[in-house]
Amino acid sequence: MQATSTHLNSSIEKLWETRPFIISGPCSAETPEQILETAKLLASSGQVDLFRAGIWKPRTKPGMFEGIGSEALGWLLEAKKYTGLPVCVEVATAKHVEDALKFDTDLLWIGARTTVSPFSVQAVAEALKGVNVPVLIKNPVNPDIELWSGAIERLQQIGLSKIGMIHRGFSNYGDAVYRNTPMWHIPIEMKLRFPNMLMLCDPSHICGNRIMLKEIAQKSINLGFNGLMIESHINPDFAWSDAKQQITPTEVAQLITQLIWRSETSNEAEYLIALSKFRQQINQIDDELLSLLSQRMKIAEKIGEHKRSENIIILQANRWTEIAERVEKYGASLGLSAEFIARYLDALHLESINHQNKIMNGTKE
Ligand code: PEP
Ligand code: MN
Numbered sequence: 001m002q003a004t005s006t007h008l009n010s011s012i013e014k015l016w017e018t019r020p021f022i023i024s025g026p027c028s029a030e031t032p033e034q035i036l037e038t039a040k041l042l043a044s045s046g047q048v049d050l051f052r053a054g055i056w057k058p059r060t061k062p063g064m065f066e067g068i069g070s071e072a073l074g075w076l077l078e079a080k081k082y083t084g085l086p087v088c089v090e091v092a093t094a095k096h097v098e099d100a101l102k103f104d105t106d107l108l109w110i111g112a113r114t115t116v117s118p119f120s121v122q123a124v125a126e127a128l129k130g131v132n133v134p135v136l137i138k139n140p141v142n143p144d145i146e147l148w149s150g151a152i153e154r155l156q157q158i159g160l161s162k163i164g165m166i167h168r169g170f171s172n173y174g175d176a177v178y179r180n181t182p183m184w185h186i187p188i189e190m191k192l193r194f195p196n197m198l199m200l201c202d203p204s205h206i207c208g209n210r211i212m213l214k215e216i217a218q219k220s221i222n223l224g225f226n227g228l229m230i231e232s233h234i235n236p237d238f239a240w241s242d243a244k245q246q247i248t249p250t251e252v253a254q255l256i257t258q259l260i261w262r263s264e265t266s267n268e269a270e271y272l273i274a275l276s277k278f279r280q281q282i283n284q285i286d287d288e289l290l291s292l293l294s295q296r297m298k299i300a301e302k303i304g305e306h307k308r309s310e311n312i313i314i315l316q317a318n319r320w321t322e323i324a325e326r327v328e329k330y331g332a333s334l335g336l337s338a339e340f341i342a343r344y345l346d347a348l349h350l351e352s353i354n355h356q357n358k359i360m361n362g363t364k365e
Helices: 012-017 032-045 071-083 094-102 118-127 145-157 185-193 203-207 213-222 249-258 269-310 317-333 338-361
Strands: 021-025 050-052 087-090 107-110 135-138 163-167 198-201 227-231
Touching (some): 021 249, 050 071, 071 094, 198 213, 213 227
Parallel strands (some): 163 198
């Protein structure tokens, strides 16, 4: 008997609208048995919409397992025929696109190491001209929002209608917590730039381990992401790539059911009234904050005038250290994160110096 997925949609059009949109499967296709077994378990769980497997693997160092290659496309097609679960693979070159499409791959994704290269993205885009296949674009490995936007624009330019994003975190130097730091403000900015575009989270590559998957997945849902891409393997400890972060198909299903899925909005009157009150309060506080900041800058300008009259330099390192220490302490006592205080102080200092500099140069209107 064939296993089926309750989430399953016959057409990709419908699948694209599925919320939450869940993609799962191994980091890499390894053997026909591993592919079929994983796909069967995921499909029968009824929690997964699309089966993924990497077949061309961009590895950091030579000598690591670099994927089975095109041969595995046949395994995926077999798994799709057996389970009914549509399939997706990562593509990085025009040849990958061509091969994947020959085997009826339902969706393609562009990996983080490819998004960094405009030449590669353009080559993939051109290979997709006239083909209506949905494409997901992972963020580039480095936190460059323009590069991510640019990759999307390249696909839009060739006329693709189904483009989505995958947030998989950003590579770092020495972050012991995450394999790839989430830097949530970047995908949030992308959601603002492309408000109607599908946005998925890939907690597997953010975490690099199994422990934090749920926490990261839940955070993305809380932020309004539309679904997840999670790596799964029938025998995670023995996976040929990314062993530490993969979980079994059963664990994927458990994870999905444990997550609290939230809707974008509600028409419930009580909820809307309370929300509107809170928003008014926020607007009021924002106005007050700006007005106070503007007063602060006016005082900084007076200090500028004062320093100018004595021919004193703007930057007084000791005074700034004193301010920073005071604000950091007070901010922490108010429950504000050290990271936020640091960013706030930087912005404040820069703006203050600019105001004083205009006074010094006599360029203030
Ligand atoms: C992957 O999905 O297996 C992969 C290689 O991901 P990324 O491009 O995010 O590193
Ligand atoms: Mn992987």
